[in-house]
Amino acid sequence: MKISVINGPNLNLLGQREPELYGRLSLARIEADLKDLADELGVEVGFFQSNSEGALVTAVQEADREAEGIILNAAAYTHTSVALLDAILACRVPVVEVHLTNPLAREDFRRRSFLAQACAGTISGFGAESYSLALLWFSRRKNEGSGA
Numbered sequence: 001m002k003i004s005v006i007n008g009p010n011l012n013l014l015g016q017r018e019p020e021l022y023g024r025l026s027l028a029r030i031e032a033d034l035k036d037l038a039d040e041l042g043v044e045v046g047f048f049q050s051n052s053e054g055a056l057v058t059a060v061q062e063a064d065r066e067a068e069g070i071i072l073n074a075a076a077y078t079h080t081s082v083a084l085l086d087a088i089l090a091c092r093v094p095v096v097e098v099h100l101t102n103p104l105a106r107e108d109f110r111r112r113s114f115l116a117q118a119c120a121g122t123i124s125g126f127g128a129e130s131y132s133l134a135l136l137w138f139s140r141r142k143n144e145g146s147g148a
Ligand code: CA2
Pocket: 009, 010, 011, 012, 013, 014, 015, 016, 017, 018, 022, 073, 074, 075, 076, 077, 078, 098, 099, 100, 101, 102, 103, 110
């Protein structure tokens, strides 16, 4: 099973700015830790990050063709993007929305996700562990499905 992990705008700055909010880990470190977990779980993972909405739409479409699930932190596009919502609605594979912080505990404009309605679920507020929890869900789902 392959899972695609897609990250949106400014997440390439993780670990360099606003560590009190987003933590001290770089995106590369979060991805390396997820790869370790994926290896333990026997899951293949792929990673993509872009600051561009269109590139993220294309990444979701490609992941839908190539992977069996998508872990998506669309960052600020979570709160604005009909294009990403439409891409997720068109997906055959489940998409899990993740956030490092808990957007419901932040500014009002972060309380609305355009994407959540099309996702299998949302995991927010656990820092880098939000991604791990999403990966565990995919892994357990696969094992339950195979009867293992
Ligand atoms: O908590 C999350 O994961 C967010 O998706 C992060 C987004 C924010 O717009 C969402 O409401 C919640 C912002 C990502 C910005 O990433 C930075 C990382 C380091 C330094 C500055 C920004």
